Amino acid sequence: MPVNPGISGRCYSPSRPYDVGREAIRAFAEAVWAGDQAHCSLEAARALGYPDLVAPPTYVISVTQRVEYATVVSDPEAGIDFSRVLHADQRFSHVRPIVAGDSLTVAVSVDSVRRLGSNDMVSIRSIVKDADGADVAVVTSTMLVRGEEEVAA
Numbered sequence: 001m002p003v004n005p006g007i008s009g010r011c012y013s014p015s016r017p018y019d020v021g022r023e024a025i026r027a028f029a030e031a032v033w034a035g036d037q038a039h040c041s042l043e044a045a046r047a048l049g050y051p052d053l054v055a056p057p058t059y060v061i062s063v064t065q066r067v068e069y070a071t072v073v074s075d076p077e078a079g080i081d082f083s084r085v086l087h088a089d090q091r092f093s094h095v096r097p098i099v100a101g102d103s104l105t106v107a108v109s110v111d112s113v114r115r116l117g118s119n120d121m122v123s124i125r126s127i128v129k130d131a132d133g134a135d136v137a138v139v140t141s142t143m144l145v146r147g148e149e150e151v152a153a
Contacts, residue, residue: 001079001081001148002079002120002147003080003113003120003122004077004078004113005115007072007075007078009110009111010109010110012071012072012075012107012109013107014106014107015067015070015106015107016105017104017131018063018066018103018105018106019101019104020055020063020099020100020101020102020104022052022053025039025054025055025056025059025098026039026053028055029059032056036054038050038054040053041053050099051099052101053099053100054098054099055098055099057094059098060092060098060128060137060139061090063104063128064106064108064126064128064139065141067108068108068124068126072108078122080122080143081145084147085144085145086143087144088121088142088143089140089141089142090139090141091140091141092138093137093139095135095136096136102131102136103130103131104129105129106126106128107126107127108126109125110124110125111123111124111140117147118147118148119144119145119147120145120147121143121145122142123140123141124140124141125138125139126138126139126140126141
């Protein structure tokens with residue numbers, strides 16, 4: 001079953017706030033082998049001018065991917081079978097670093113749905129804002145939704 005091309009251009013309501021904690025930053029930094037002490041030491045982060053621990057640049061994916069799944073992938077009108085999803089591309093545009101204590105919301109929209117053979121490419125844009133409504137990052141991702149395998153006769 002192909003992805004519904006009618007979801008192209010669809011915008012979803014912003015997520016509930018996600019509160020960024022120190023332990024989440026430390027755990028993420030350890031998982032991705034980000035060795036900068038500003039990710040785990042408050043003193044090191046403050047010495048660099050940050051108010052609290054600073055997240056590695058890719059930390060934003062841990063915030064946006066949850067919202068993308070809860071909106072686009074879970075949208076019954078989209079027709080996306082998650083068991084057929086492959087991660088195709090991810091790009092980040094940061095306005096400012098994420099730090100512990102941030103309260104972030106994510107607004108997701110579907111940029112495009114393109115048919116590629118028996119597969120579909122779904123491009124998603126996630127705009128991350130802080131509690132004051134200021135932009136923090138824009139994440140664009142593309143997923144390939146594999147089509148049904150053809151059975152040889």
